[in-house]
Amino acid sequence: MRSRAAASILARGGFKEVYSMEGGIRAWKGLAAGGAPEAGMAYFPPDSSPSKLTALAWLLEKGAQKFYGEAASELRDSGAARLFADLAAAEEKHKDTLYRTHLEMTGAADDPQFPESVLPASAAPEYMEGGVEVAKALKWTRGKSPEEILEFALALEVNAYDLHLKMAQRMTDSRAREMFARIADEEKGHLNRLQEHFIRLMTPA
Amino acid sequence: MGVLDYFRPVSTLPAEKIRALLNEKKTGEYNLVDVRQPEEYQAGHLPGARLIPVGELESRLKDLDPNKPTIAY
Numbered sequence: 078m079r080s081r082a083a084a085s086i087l088a089r090g091g092f093k094e095v096y097s098m099e100g101g102i103r104a105w106k107g108l109a110a111g112g113a114p115e116a117g118m119a120y121f122p123p124d125s126s127p128s129k130l131t132a133l134a135w136l137l138e139k140g141a142q143k144f145y146g147e148a149a150s151e152l153r154d155s156g157a158a159r160l161f162a163d164l165a166a167a168e169e170k171h172k173d174t175l176y177r178t179h180l181e182m183t184g185a186a187d188d189p190q191f192p193e194s195v196l197p198a199s200a201a202p203e204y205m206e207g208g209v210e211v212a213k214a215l216k217w218t219r220g221k222s223p224e225e226i227l228e229f230a231l232a233l234e235v236n237a238y239d240l241h242l243k244m245a246q247r248m249t250d251s252r253a254r255e256m257f258a259r260i261a262d263e264e265k266g267h268l269n270r271l272q273e274h275f276i277r278l279m280t281p282a
Numbered sequence: 283m284g285v286l287d288y289f290r291p292v293s294t295l296p297a298e299k300i301r302a303l304l305n306e307k308k309t310g311e312y313n314l315v316d317v318r319q320p321e322e323y324q325a326g327h328l329p330g331a332r333l334i335p336v337g338e339l340e341s342r343l344k345d346l347d348p349n350k351p352t353i354a355y
Contacts, residue, residue: 081294083317083336083354090343092313096303097294098355102318104297105328105355235336242340268337272319279321 078207078232085239127182127253130244132192134257135175137240140205141233142168147215148230154223160274161230164267171260178256207236227275234268300353304330313352315339328355 080097087095098104125133142165149161179191188194203211218226241261248254295303304312309330316327317336327333334342346352 079317079336080354083315083339084293086336086339087315087343087346087352087354090340090348092343092346092348092352094351095293096300096351096353098300098353099294099296101355102326102328105300231336265337272335272337276319276321279319 078209078229079235082207082232082235082239085236089239089243125247127248127250128179128195130247131175131179131182131253132195134241134244134260135172135179135192136196137204137206137237138168138171138175140203140211141237142172143203144205144211144214144233145230148218148226151215151218151221152223152226154278157223157227157274157278160270163270164230167263167267171263174256174260178253181252182250206233206240209233224275224278227271227278231268231271231275234264234271238264238268295353300355303351303353304328307351312350313346315346315352315354317354331355 080101084095084097145161145165145168149158149165152158152161176188176191179195180186180188205211205214214229218229238261241257241264245254245257245261248257304314314328314331316323316331316333317339318333319335320333323331323333332345334345
């Protein structure tokens with residue numbers, strides 16, 4: 078999933094022919110891939126309006142918030158569990174930022190129906206960044222090592238970073254553009270924190 | 283339009299297809315990028331792969347030739 082996010086960054090950077098390797102190095106070595114749930118990359122139909130993209134981002138933040146909140150209790154590492162709780166709180170703030178931007182763009186005083194007021198509610202399950210189903214991801218975390226769960230979260234945050242940068246590019250409204258760029262920066266901060274902890278787990282003192 | 287309409291798969295190739303692609307091309311005709319962490323790279327990587335951790339990729343795109351086929355893993 079990290080390689081898919083990388084492929085997306087490369088494609089956005091103007092690279093002509095980009096591939097990611099299915100199953101990563103485990104597949105190359107011929108080992109059975111016990112990989113995390115596979116994901117698609119965010120795609121923006123040309124007609125998606127800034128309002129729709131903002132609502133989409135809100136739904137994905139909600140999914141990520143749920144994932145971090147619930148996965149925290151699965152983590153057999155107290156430092157990683159605290160980090161996940163922090164990330165869940167950060168996603169809550171992002172939701173609020175997105176909602177306020179939605180109000181600014183529409184000029185409404187409030188919109189209690191958001192995001193359904195923009196993106197019709199569907200029977201589809203909850204998703205988070207990378208197009209991963211929250212319930213599937215949570216099911217996958219059961220019994221996994223902190224390293225495996227952190228590696229998955231790393232991939233999620235790279236996806237989130239890439240997604241928000243793409244959103245920023247698509248925004249015609251300057252406030253929305255700045256807001257998405259700011260969220261992208263914060264996702265990058267999350268990525269760094271996850272990386273630091275991942276490396277700490279991989280290199281025992 | 284539902285949330286799922288906003289996702290589509292990227293081009294992923296199975297390991298054997300990547301192996302074939304690398305075999306038919308000369309070194310230097312493609313970019314092979316290991317986007318994992320340095321510790322993972324040191325533990326083992328594909329021959330000729332260049333390490334660019336995914337968090338640094340955005341700022342290091344200029345290190346790679348965008349006209350060559352690029353494989354990330």
